Amino acid sequence: MSALDYREYYVQHPPEKLIDDFSKEHATVWEGVRPVAFAHATWSSPALIEGWQLHPEKVADLSLANVKSLWLAPDRDTLEKRIRADVDFYRGASSEETMIRHFLERGICQASMLETAATQLNMPVLKIRSGDSLQDIESAAYALLGIE
Numbered sequence: 001m002s003a004l005d006y007r008e009y010y011v012q013h014p015p016e017k018l019i020d021d022f023s024k025e026h027a028t029v030w031e032g033v034r035p036v037a038f039a040h041a042t043w044s045s046p047a048l049i050e051g052w053q054l055h056p057e058k059v060a061d062l063s064l065a066n067v068k069s070l071w072l073a074p075d076r077d078t079l080e081k082r083i084r085a086d087v088d089f090y091r092g093a094s095s096e097e098t099m100i101r102h103f104l105e106r107g108i109c110q111a112s113m114l115e116t117a118a119t120q121l122n123m124p125v126l127k128i129r130s131g132d133s134l135q136d137i138e139s140a141a142y143a144l145l146g147i148e
Contacts, residue, residue, distance in 0.1 A: 070126060
């Protein structure tokens with residue numbers, strides 16, 4: 001990626017390629033995330049590790065009693081509003097609309113894959129809908145995690 005502007009990466013590649021690249025990136029990043037999760041779970045202070053770089057199967061495989069997970073499942077409208085609101089993210093792309101569309105399609109696929117995997121593993125999933133307030137999302141997340 002060092003030779004290619006990230007905006008052009010999204011413009012030039014179809015969502016299927018972006019999803020495949022994401023899967024490869026996930027495998028690489030997990031090798032660094034895993035030891036951090038173990039360190040915090042076994043001897044350090046609590047940590048919140050977030051992002052689409054985590055995958056339910058990998059988190060489940062940690063088999064650590066004091067590790068909790070919560071998987072966010074935003075709907076299409078929520079993802080699209082979030083992407084379009086971050087004008088600096090896509091500004092300057094040779095085709096801003098293509099970049100947005102490709103990034104959105106990749107995001108929808110990722111969210112769906114994570115939701116399906118988490119559901120199959122009986123992990124908590126919080127569905128996020130356009131219009132949900134931050135306080136509602138926070139309250140629901142705490143409830144699903146059993147945190148007061």
